[in-house]
Amino acid sequence: MNNPLARFYSWQVNSGALDGWTSYHLAAGAFLCKIFQWLNWSDVWCVLGVFIIGVAWEIFEYIVEGTEETYGTKEKWAWNTATDVFVETAIAWWMVL
Numbered sequence: 844m845n846n847p848l849a850r851f852y853s854w855q856v857n858s859g860a861l862d863g864w865t866s867y868h869l870a871a872g873a874f875l876c877k878i879f880q881w882l883n884w885s886d887v888w889c890v891l892g893v894f895i896i897g898v899a900w901e902i903f904e905y906i907v908e909g910t911e912e913t914y915g916t917k918e919k920w921a922w923n924t925a926t927d928v929f930v931e932t933a934i935a936w937w938m939v940l
Contacts, residue, residue, distance in 0.1 A: 859919025860926040872897065872931025876938045886939035893935035897928045 855861040872893050879889040901924050910920040 858922045859914055860922040865930060868927040868931045869934055872934040876935035889939050890935045894932045897931045901928060
């Protein structure tokens with residue numbers, strides 16, 4: 844596994860940045876952005892709306908699930924949270940370009 848892309852993917856999985864729920868966050872970001880576009884929100888508010896809901900969801904997850912209890916370490920929790928918010932906001936940004 845000397846391929847740099849494979850090493851990067853392996854690091855993402857081992858660090859907790861990517862997990863089985865990342866694809867759901869990506870899909871939710873796209874879905875919410877499309878809803879906001881249908882509601883004629885400006886491009887900035889579409890992306891900000893996805894970001895705000897994503898942060899609110901991560902706060903909810905933190906309250907309900909905790910950190911080490913679910914992810915093993917606070918570092919894995921932090922990587923996972925940052926990645927979740929990033930992917931859902933990035934897809935929304937991509938959709939408004």
